[in-house]
Amino acid sequence: MxxxxxxxxxxxxxxxxxxxxxxxxxxxxxxxxxxxxxxxxxxxxxxxxxxxxxxxxxxxFTTFQYENELGLLTRITKSTRRHAQELIGYLHLIQEAYCHLNNFNFMNSNFANYLFTRFACHRKSDDSKHCQLGHLRKEDDSVVRLLFPFAHIKYYQTVHVGRIRLCIRTYAEGKVADDSNIIFIFDNVQYRGKIRSIFTIDDGEPHLLVGYIANLTPLTCEIDDTENFVYHNILFATTTKWSYVPIEVNAFVEKSIFFRSSAGISYFFRQPTLDHCS
CATH class of the missing domain: 1.10.287 (Helix Hairpins)
Incomplete structure (x- = not known):
């Protein structure tokens, strides 16, 4: 619900x-x-x-973001008295920081980086699909090697697509957040999958080797004794057969959530909003 x-x-x-x-x-x-x-x-x-x-x-109209901002103000308030004056001063600083980060005619890069780190403001950028690879990996992937037997392959564990971080499934193991679960487009159809490998071919643009289950079933929940409701943002499958496909980073749509139950059922959740999945 x-x-x-x-x-x-x-x-x-x-x-x-x-x-x-x-x-x-x-x-x-x-x-x-x-x-x-x-x-x-x-x-x-x-x-x-x-x-x-x-x-x-x-x-x-959720208050979660509002409460996050209150948490920021609470953490930066250090004085034992005159809390209101200190909060007003910090609010003015945050407003100035936001204006500064969005004004390219008056930009000090060092100060801008500090403000971005300190207050998590969002700088305007036209390179939302800009990719930055990280954590070079030495292990070879047999599936990638089978697909590109004569190419020079470099493997990585993470890639930043704009401000969104993606990683391979083995790198995500044991982490609090799993950034290997994505929604991607293949043959003009959206699929849910897990990133198996991040790699470049002959030092070119990064690619993703994604594992996916082709036939997923929408979740059906019981409204009452007479009617069921089919919800397409939660998909599941009882099979454990995964297919693999290499895709370009441009085929990435957004992050998703993957969960496997104790009964072996695989669930894929689509986040309600893009803010949640980023």
Whole structure:
């Protein structure tokens, strides 16, 4: 229900589905967690559909980003008194930093890099697809070698596409964030996959060797006893057969999330917004 509520576009028919899913959740909640845990927050689920009807998808009025900014201000406030004056001063500094980073006629690169690191402002850039390779890898990939037997191949573990970092699946093991799961275009069709290798051919542009499962099934959830809802942003497959295809970086669309259940079912989640998946 919350994935649907955060969708990039809310079709009018979704509002009714969200409302029915919310009611079904609240009705079954005490059966799962006991009536003792039926607090106000659980009841508020009933009003999500009305809020979406009035204001649109929940990501347009979420307070997470606002709370992140409050966290920044809290961390940089050091004085034991006159907190308001100090916060106002830092807010003015952040505003000046943002204006400075977006004014190419008045740009000190060292100061700009400091401001970007300190306040995470977003500088305007036209090279959103600019690639920067990192972490040279010595191990050869048998699939890449089979596809390009006579080429000079260099392997890498990470690549930055603009400000988005991608990595190979082995590099992501044990990391908090898995940057190897992507959505990409192949033969004009979008696929979900995992990056097996990042490589260059004869010192050319970087390529990705991506593993994917061809036939994925949209998730079907039960609205009530009479109707099901098919949600295409969550796909799954019971097979463990992966296919591999080399793609150019330009075929990369966005990051995704991959999860394998204990039953061996592979799930691919598409993030509700581009801000989340970047």
């Amino acid at each position: 919350m994935h649907l509520s955060e969708s990039r576009e809310i079709h009018p028919s979704y509002i009714n589905v969200i409302s029915r899913l919310g009611k079904n959740f609240v009705i079954n909640f005490p059966k799962l967690y006991s009536a003792r845990h039926c607090v106000q927050v659980v009841h508020s689920v009933l009003h999500i559909s009305d809020t979406i009807h009035d204001f649109g998808p929940v990501h347009t």
